[in-house]
Amino acid sequence: MNDNLHQLRCIGCGARLTGAEVQPDFRCAQCGELFEVEYPGWSQRQGPDRPNAGALKWLWRERRSSSETLDHSGVWRFRELLPILESFGNAVTLFEGNTPLYHLPRAAKALGIDQLFAKHQGMNPTGSFKDTGMTAAMSVAKERGFEWVACASTGNTSAAMAAYAARAGLRCLVLIPEGKIAWGKLSQAMDYGAVTCQLKADFDGCLTLLTQIVKEAPIYLLNSVNPYRLEGQKTPAFEIAEAFDWSVPDHLIVPGGNLGNSSALGKGFRELHDLGLVARMPKISVIQAAGANPLVRSFLNNQGTALEPVEADTRATAIRIGNPASWRKAVRVIQDTGGWCLDVTEAEIAIAKAEIGAEGLGCEPASAVTLAGLKKLRAGGKIASSETVVLLLTGHTLKDADYTIDFHRGTLLKPEEAVGREAEIARLRRNAQAVEATPAAVLAALKGSVG
């Protein structure tokens, strides 16, 4: 690893380590907190290691038309801002990143916002934002000579890890909560060859167990407590800034589960700002499901100074997390940028997901909390109509097809969950109909759907 250029800093007590010194569970031996990757050379105003803002913008754009393998990755295209490897030849890539930024005209009109976009991280190789983090941390695992890697997961991390491990020629172990992840994600881990254990535990229990296992066996932990994951996951911030010609949007809205992603995006924008690539940071807001909202409670009860774990329950299984590991990092991002933290109900998630589907994009339920959260922020007067807003869609709609089908069949929500929203839901539902195989019957069905 490139220990000359980077070090790890504990976000609790400030202790600094080289990459090789950190404990296998990525917790500080002194205070138990998590680490953040730091690049000491960047703080010297004129030092040889401080990246040059103008040159980088030009270089990164040039790489979009390069034929070099690494330049095809939307993560390693920005490698000057993630010098974590001894040799970039060790990078394990599936050409992740470079995801589309879509305009959302219907939602924008309904909300009275001029500029509303979706950065669709579900368009990554395994269908979620986890790929951008996995390429970075898997490359470190490979460079450090590990044979086994592992993660606890609500599904997407395991799918991404299994794919990148296969590409790197490493073996991998997946711990998932039994019956609580979407089948599409489980099928990916199996397809890519992971050793998959379904445990009678929730995500938080799986992660606690894995933390013990990595202390006993030479297995590299690839959950987002691993700070190299966040180095990869910060790069969508660079793509967003680049897409807006380096004048960042006013507001970025992100789903919150284990809270690694919001932390990573905040770090990405903070670094762009500190290095002079952008003049300001966007507000970053984090939205949780009401049944899995420990960070929301923390802000309400004690301004984010302490976090009380909750028993999590939501159909947005990706964010069914009651004891998020990176909560302190996320609190800092929300407070530094002036964003908000709020939660949305199961009905609000389902409606928002159907609306994103109706834009021709689709996403998995956990991603839809962003639009549901935006509606609340707008209704509460927190976002002006002139502001530019980006929703971060974290997973592809095909990840959880059962959820979508249940919604359109009308079997997803209990009547008491849908109270007051029945008309909206009815307007969005598009159930598949059984129709006789005659032109007349099909045309009658067509007529019935108009109006």
Ligand code: F0G
């Ligand atoms: N959206 C999706 C689709 C996710 O899979 C996750 C997390 C999140 C949002 C929340 O991101 O944890 O960084 O706050 N999924 C993890 C997993 C926990 O195991 O796949 P976060």
